Amino acid sequence: MTTAQQQLLPAYDHRPGTGSTLVFLHYWGGSARTWDLVVDRLAGRDVLTLDFRGWGRSSSLSGPCTLRRLTEDTLAVIADAGVCDYVLVGHSMGGKVAQLIAATRPAGLRGIVLVGTAPAKPAAGITLEYREALSHAYDSDESVAAARDAILTATELPDEVKSQIVADSRSSSDAARVEWPLHGIAEDITEHTRMIGVPALIVAGENDHVEPADVLRDNLMPCLSDAALVVIPESGHLIPLEAPADLVDAITAFAPAS
Numbered sequence: 001m002t003t004a005q006q007q008l009l010p011a012y013d014h015r016p017g018t019g020s021t022l023v024f025l026h027y028w029g030g031s032a033r034t035w036d037l038v039v040d041r042l043a044g045r046d047v048l049t050l051d052f053r054g055w056g057r058s059s060s061l062s063g064p065c066t067l068r069r070l071t072e073d074t075l076a077v078i079a080d081a082g083v084c085d086y087v088l089v090g091h092s093m094g095g096k097v098a099q100l101i102a103a104t105r106p107a108g109l110r111g112i113v114l115v116g117t118a119p120a121k122p123a124a125g126i127t128l129e130y131r132e133a134l135s136h137a138y139d140s141d142e143s144v145a146a147a148r149d150a151i152l153t154a155t156e157l158p159d160e161v162k163s164q165i166v167a168d169s170r171s172s173s174d175a176a177r178v179e180w181p182l183h184g185i186a187e188d189i190t191e192h193t194r195m196i197g198v199p200a201l202i203v204a205g206e207n208d209h210v211e212p213a214d215v216l217r218d219n220l221m222p223c224l225s226d227a228a229l230v231v232i233p234e235s236g237h238l239i240p241l242e243a244p245a246d247l248v249d250a251i252t253a254f255a256p257a258s
Contacts, residue, residue, distance in 0.1 A: 010073050011057035012050035014081040015039070019257030020110050021046040021086040023078060025094030027116075027238075028180040029138060029169040031056030034091070037161075037244035038251075045257055048086075050077050052094070054176020056168060063175035067184045071100040084108040087255045091115040091240055092211065093180050096189065102200075103192035111199045113251055116211050116237050119219035120193035122186050134181035137169075144169040154207035154236030161241055193223040200227040201254040203247060205235035228254075 013032060014021075022045060024035040032049035033056070039047050051058040053073050054065040063069075074097060078086065085108050090098030095117025102112050137147045144166045152165075202220065204213035213231050221227050230250045235243040 008061070009077055009080055010050050010053050010061065012048060012077045012081065014048045014083070015046065017042075017044045017046040017257075019045055020255055021048055021081075021083045022251065022255065023047075023074070023083065023086050023088050024049045025074065025088065025090040025097050026050075026052060026055070027092035027094055028184075029144075029165070029172075030091070030094075031168045031171065033164065034168065034240055035089075038240050038248055041244060041248040042252075048078070048081055048083060050074065052097075052176070054173040054179075056171055059171055059173050059176070061173075063173070063179070065173070065176040065179040067097060067100055067187060067189075070097045071104075074101055075104075075106065078106075085110065087111045087113065089113040089115065089251060090117060092118055092237065093184065096120075096184065096187075099189060099193045099196065102198060103189075103195040105195070105197055109198055111201070111255055112196070113201045113203060113254060114216075114220070115203045115247065116205055116208055116239050117202065117216065117220065118185060118211060119216055120190045120223045121188055121219040123215045123219060126186050131181050131186060134185070135178045137181070138172070138177055141166050141170060148238075151209060152237045153242055154205065154209075155234055155242045157238075157241060165238070165241070190223055193220070196224060198226075199254075200224045201250065202227055202229045203239060203250050204229065204231045205237055205239050205242070206231050206233050207235065208237045208239075210237040
């Protein structure tokens with residue numbers, strides 16, 4: 001790949017190790033470092049994290065930032081990193097991207113872990129009014145903090161993690177910030193999700209008010225031919241930050257290193 005082509009790729013980090021590579025895809029408002037508390041507990045494991053187009057270190061990449069573009073970007077990053085045996089771990093928006101990737105049945109994909117994922121079929125509450133309000137959730141530091149404390153989390157987080165959430169949510173390009181709430185969250189990808197041929201693990205937070213376990217049971221699991229559901233006690237929507245140890249246990253049980 002040429003230098004010019006590489007510059008068009010989202011920023012990513014690949015730490016070589018054992019087992020199938022765990023490819024981590026972050027939520028709307030997150031970045032590669034959303035997974036730090038998880039990755040730190042996976043010593044010796046082969047892991048890849050990336051900043052989606054328009055977020056974090058990839059905020060300068062031009063749009064569009066559609067689900068299809070994020071899907072193409074992720075496959076390009078996987079190829080660029082030389083990864084040929086992997087499991088996708090997608091959180092929220094990243095889980096919807098993971099579904100679209102898996103639907104293409106790429107060579108080397110062994111399974112998917114969908115963490116507090118957006119379901120294949122949008123929930124009934126995803127109305128136009130809801131989406132318009134959501135598109136303003138990250139307009140200011142104060143609005144991010146309000147969403148973090150009232151909606152996204154159900155547990156108390158350390159101050160440095162709280163600050164990280166605000167910084168990451170505010171780091172996006174304008175195109176990335178509005179694409180998901182105005183368009184991506186409302187896309188029905190049921191026909192794609194039904195094409196997935198690898199095992200899936202769905203991880204839900206017991207107190208997740210964004211993507212409740214009941215919605216995932218009704219709007220996602222029927223689309224998957226081989227899926228299991230794990231519910232993390234007490235956690236809200238930001239499972240990688242609220243319950244990283246429990247999430248690591250679920251991931252490693254599903255995709256052991258050997």
